[in-house]
Every structure is written in C-alpha cells, then in structure tokens.
Amino acid sequence: MTLKLGRQEFTDDATLMMAIVNRTPDSFYDKGATWAEAAAFDRVARVVEEGAEIVDIGGIKAGPGAEIDVEEEKRRVVSFVAQVRADFPALVISVDTWRSEVARAVCEVGADLINDAWGGVDPGLVDVAAEFGAAIVCTHTGGVQPRTRPHRMEYDDVTAAVLDAVTRYADRAVAAGVDRRSVVIDPAHDFGKNTFHSLELTRRLDELVATGWPVLVSLSNKDFVGEALDLPVGSRLTGTLAATALSALAGARIYRVHEVVETRQVVDMVNTIAGRRPPARAIRGLA
Amino acid sequence: MKIAVVPSAPALLPAYAGLTDPVADVRAAALEAIAWLDGPVQVLAADDLGRRVGEHLLGRAPVDDAADLLVVADGSARRGEKAPGHLDERATGFDAAIDAALRQGDPAALVRLDEALGAELLARGVPAFRALGAQVGDRPVRAQVDYADDPFGVQYWVVRWEC
Numbered sequence: 001m002t003l004k005l006g007r008q009e010f011t012d013d014a015t016l017m018m019a020i021v022n023r024t025p026d027s028f029y030d031k032g033a034t035w036a037e038a039a040a041f042d043r044v045a046r047v048v049e050e051g052a053e054i055v056d057i058g059g060i061k062a063g064p065g066a067e068i069d070v071e072e073e074k075r076r077v078v079s080f081v082a083q084v085r086a087d088f089p090a091l092v093i094s095v096d097t098w099r100s101e102v103a104r105a106v107c108e109v110g111a112d113l114i115n116d117a118w119g120g121v122d123p124g125l126v127d128v129a130a131e132f133g134a135a136i137v138c139t140h141t142g143g144v145q146p147r148t149r150p151h152r153m154e155y156d157d158v159t160a161a162v163l164d165a166v167t168r169y170a171d172r173a174v175a176a177g178v179d180r181r182s183v184v185i186d187p188a189h190d191f192g193k194n195t196f197h198s199l200e201l202t203r204r205l206d207e208l209v210a211t212g213w214p215v216l217v218s219l220s221n222k223d224f225v226g227e228a229l230d231l232p233v234g235s236r237l238t239g240t241l242a243a244t245a246l247s248a249l250a251g252a253r254i255y256r257v258h259e260v261v262e263t264r265q266v267v268d269m270v271n272t273i274a275g276r277r278p279p280a281r282a283i284r285g286l287a
Numbered sequence: 288m289k290i291a292v293v294p295s296a297p298a299l300l301p302a303y304a305g306l307t308d309p310v311a312d313v314r315a316a317a318l319e320a321i322a323w324l325d326g327p328v329q330v331l332a333a334d335d336l337g338r339r340v341g342e343h344l345l346g347r348a349p350v351d352d353a354a355d356l357l358v359v360a361d362g363s364a365r366r367g368e369k370a371p372g373h374l375d376e377r378a379t380g381f382d383a384a385i386d387a388a389l390r391q392g393d394p395a396a397l398v399r400l401d402e403a404l405g406a407e408l409l410a411r412g413v414p415a416f417r418a419l420g421a422q423v424g425d426r427p428v429r430a431q432v433d434y435a436d437d438p439f440g441v442q443y444w445v446v447r448w449e450c
Contacts, residue, residue: 283309286298287364287371287439 003214003253004181005054005092005135006112013276015248015267018054018094018115018256019047020220023076027061029221029233029258037080044084048091050260056115057081057106058096062191064147070101078105085110094137098146100124107132113184115256117191117218118146120169130177137184137216138169142192150192158197159204162187163211170213184254186216190223198224202243209251217247218256220263241266249274288354288426288450289324290419292389293317293344294361294443295337295411309439316434316445317344323447327353331422333360333414358419360412362386362442363405370440372409381408382442385416386435389446392428394420410442426450 003010010016021043025032034040044055059076060068068076081093094113095106100122103114107128114129116122119141129136140162142153155161166185173183187208189198201208202224208215219225225239226232237259244255244263248270257263271277294317297303298310308314321328327350330341337359342349345357362385363378364371370378381404388396397420405413427450434445 277306279305281307281309282303282305283298283439285371286303286309287296287441 002181004179006133008092015271016054016254017052017260017264018056018254019052019260020256020258021055021057023057023059023080024061026065028063040080047260048088051264052260054092054094055084056094056096056256062117062147063149070099073097073099073102074105078109081106081111082109098122100128103128107134117188119165121146126173126176126178129173135182135184136173136178137186138166138173139186139188139191140165141188144192150194153192153194155197158193158200159207162201163207167211183213184216185211185213186218189219195224195227199228202246205247205250205252214253216254216256217252219243219247220256220258237262245270288356290356290358290448291320291324292358292360292444292446293320295332295340295359297336299340300343313434313443313445320433320445320447321345321357324355324357326355328355328357329353331356331358331415331418333411337415356419356422358415360415362410362412364409364441366437366442367440375408378408381410389444390430390432392430392448394423394428423450
C-alpha cells in the first residue's frame, strides 16, 4: 500500500530514514547537542544531505526529567517546525509528541506526521491528525504514562500484546478519519518493555509486518542494545545496526535513527540480499 | 541486406539490471542500430548467451531465414590489468584486425579470424564474426561504426553494415 506522509507519498517498496532531531537539552544520546536552534538547523541540513526522507523533531526527552508543560513544548518545536517547513518544502516533518495541543500547533505550521511514542494516552491526537491530513505513528507502551521507565512489566506474550495494541490504535486512527495510507505502527522498543521484551519483538518483527500496516522501528542506541552487549550510550552503533538488519529482513519500512548513512547502507544491503532491491550497479562478471 | 553488430555483455540482460546501468551508452547505441533494421531479423550469435542478449535487445522474435542480421559478438576480454581475463598483450592487435574489418566493410577479413587465438583471448564473438563474413560473401558493404570502446576491458562494437 502506498504510504502517505502528509505532503509526500512513497511506494510500497520504499524504505525511509527518519532522522532524530532533538530540541531538548537533555536527551539520552546527544545530551543537548542540538538544543541551540542553530545547531538543530545544522542537524536538519546534515541529515537531509545524508539522504533522510523524514526528520523527527522532539521537544521532550523520553525519560524522566524536568516537567515540560504544553507551552514550553510548543516554544521548543512550533517555530522550529515552521522554519524547517520553509527551508525544506519536500522533507517529511514528523513531530515526536503525545499531546494533541502540540500536534495541532505543529500541523498548523506544516508538520506531516505525528510520532506518538506514548501509545495514544491523549485520545484527541488521532482527531488532530485526521483534521490536518497528517500521518500518525501508533506505538505500544503497555499502558505506562509518558516519561516513565518500565518497572517490572510482564506480558504473557509481548508480541501478541503489541499486535493487539498497535492494531487497535491504528483502527482507532482510521475510524477518526486518518487516511488509511497514513497510519504507521511501531512496537516501541524499550517503552514499557525490558530488554527481553525488546529482543523478542526484534526477533518476531515479521508478525507486525504481516498486519499489513507499515512498520516503523526505533532501535537507535537504545538500552536493549546496550544491555545485550553491555555497552554504554555512545558505543551501541554496531549493535543497533545488527538489530536494524534483522528488522529490514523482516520488512520494516521506516527507521528512526541517529546515524542516517550507516542505517541506510544496512537497510539497502539487507533488502538487496533479500532480492527486494537491485544492486546499485552491477558489472562484475557481466562485462 | 542490413546488418547490426552489438556486444553480448550479460549486463545488457534485464536479469542483471541494477539501479543504474553500467552499459547505458553501448545499450543506447545498440538499440538505435537495431531500430534501423526495419524488417524480420535473424540473430547470429556464437553461443546461448549471445542469442539471449540479441533476442532481448531485438525485442521481438527472430526469424531464421530473414535477410537482415543482428550479429551479437564482441572482442577480447583480456585488454587490460583489470579486464575479466587480465591482460594479454596479443588482445590489442587481435581486436584491431576485427575493428579494421568492421570499419572497412571487409567480410573476407572476418572469415580469416583465428578462432583458436580468439578463444585464448576470451573473444567470444569470433565464431559469429566469421559466420557474418561468410554470409555477406563478396557483396560490397557500406559500413558505419556507432560505438567502439572497451569500458570494462572487453572490446565492444556497435556497427551497421548495408550491402
């Protein structure tokens, strides 16, 4: 099925790089590297140059920290989205927010996609996406509240729980009027999950792909990679790329990433091995 | 009769297509020369690969006794250190003789090509070149060379003969 992300449409064999752009002073990976607006613009320009089709702009770190109210979140992202929209008319702009007030404000200035990392805690989010013709990412968090860490979460079958939650969220989005081509599902590794849960979801990602909804994976430098390899943030790229390779083989469509170039190469290589993408240029033995 | 000569590189086959075409130039020249053959066409090739490449480029079924010919043949694959068959110093002279015969419209010179040496030089087209020479016989030929190059260490030609 064609994927429609706001202004842009993508064929059903396209894989997309969603580059993370933090408007935060405290995100786990970059620790505020793009907190200054100029640095965030530089990051957008760089990832576009590197071939990212989507930027995912977020104003609140996922983990616990200082309370950021709606007004502060808007201050961090709305004018920034407007400026990115003006400078990069063809870029898909995603905003990482769970709040419908913030979603409305960014859609008014040109956001294409609402990336709700927190599983639909704000029931009005789908209505905003529908009203503005925006796309929405439907995640699973196991019912936890935003910005909380998982504590002793258990599931009879984590993949079944994720399948149930994300497909119900997707159906709710379509029922609210979101274009069926604009609904994406994401198991949300590490969100409401321990490392064993995230590893199992990576292993069984084909079951999410089999739903027919396009699958987004957000693996980049996460704790399940760090715990699998006993490596701190900053040393998790190789592990991230291994998880990326398995996700690509399973058929994931969108990759939310810190490192665009490396991820693009892995995804393209895997899809080429899988026979879903031709080699870039083949002459060895064929001249 | 009209005759087109094109290479037999497998890179010309759709099964080996990449996102970008490494043989775009020679493919375009070959397709133009084939378009110039307007009637039924017989494919003359040294082997099954050449036949498959010829039929793919022709885009229609060949006719065995047709007057016009599509000759699928190339020169040596040992024209340099990076060539598929590495460098053989004899390749340049061997291909130069074919090149001269094609440019001058000299079928007799094609018939005289040394098949054993051609095989050593990985010039898979030699039997087809010899068959072309034999079919044309002593008819006068007007020749036009559209392409002659060895971008990957294999000598390719796209040539039109009218006789």
